Amino acid sequence: MVNEGKRSAENAADGESASKVASMATDSHVVMVTGGSGLVGQAIRMHVEQNPRENETWVFLSSRDGDLRDRKATDAVFEKYQPTHVIHLAAKVGGLFANLSQKVEFYRENVLINDNIMECCRIQKVKKLVSFLSTCIFPDKTTYPIDETMLHDGPPHPSNEGYAYAKRLIDTMNRAYAEEYGCNFTSIIPTNIYGPHDNFSIQNGHVIPGLVHKCYLAKKNGTPFTIWGSGKPLRQFIYSLDLAELTVWVMRDYHSPEPITLSVGEEEEVSIKDVALAVAKAMKFEGEVVFDSEKADGQFKKTADNSKLRKHLPDYKFTTMDDGIQKVVDWFDKNYEAARK
Secondary structure (H helix, E strand, O other): OOOHHHHHHHHHHOOOOHHHHHHHHHOOEEEEEEOOOOHHHHHHHHHHHHOOOOOEEEEEOOHHHOOOOOHHHHHHHHHHHOOOEEEEOOOOOOOHHHHHHOHHHHHHHHHHHHHHHHHHHHHOOOOEEEEEOOHHHOOOOOOOOEOHHHOOOOOOOHHHHHHHHHHHHHHHHHHHHHHHHOOOEEEEEEOEEEOOOOEOOOOOOOHHHHHHHHHHHHHHHOOOEEEEOOOOOEEOEEEHHHHHHHHHHHHHHOOOOOOEEEOOOHHHOEEHHHHHHHHHHHOOOOOOEEEEOOOOOOOOOOOEOOHHHHHHOOOOOOOOHHHHHHHHHHHHHHOOOOOEO
8 A cells, every 4th residue: 555654744745734634534535436347447446445444435336327428417426425536437438440430429428528527526515536537648749758747738649639639628627627616626647557357359458458368369279379560669557456556545645636647667668579478478378479560550659757656656666567467367367258358
């Protein structure tokens, strides 16, 4: 767990009042997590179950609890659970083709969801709202490493501009709600997330879960483990349980409308080839590993700067890539039939 004494020192350094810190420790809180059935929501659930606090009650929403695009449905959810804190993960998401062909829907639906959540948090006097952004909403043409100050420095990539502009507005409105109403709203920018309960679809999943599923099938069928592309692109990956722990820290102890990047450092950036070989090792795959260079590599790097996080938590230990991938492989092997794929 993040060190408690360190938390208090950081709050004092940031000008956080002692009364507020004390109230966070003693008041009774209801923390509502939207999108609570997904990868990050499940990780937060696992983290708080393993590290419970007597003064916190956690509620994890799924789409069955209400359509957050609809204001009346969102009002009803807030009325039912009366949250004091909200972690907002719910969003309309999709792959490249969906983003290209449905820019209007990705913009409108995400704006509706985010506006409903923010306004309900204001009206219900929610003490803290933490929303999730993404590195894919940064400017298409930029310098690296990217940091929180560069979010609005240029247009996003045209392929996902509907989604990107809707997400960027969260950052804009966090500041606006703070200035006009004194709301304690902030946002998180994670890098590439992986962990249990991910979507392991080979066609539509993210890098690590897709590779895990591919390697599983290659081992089962005695075929080569084929990776699309050269394997040269570099990425930063964060294990979902690490992200969950840091997200809970942000909710409790990071009080600024300015976003914060939650990521391993630039020095822990790894190539897709190294990730694939780590998956093969964890899976105990002894067959042929093939890199199909005829397939596109995509963007070579998207390096993010985590210096703001390190300023607050200089000693935080991230799960190593080898350990994280081993945990994911073991989880997928055990839960193959039930896993999303």
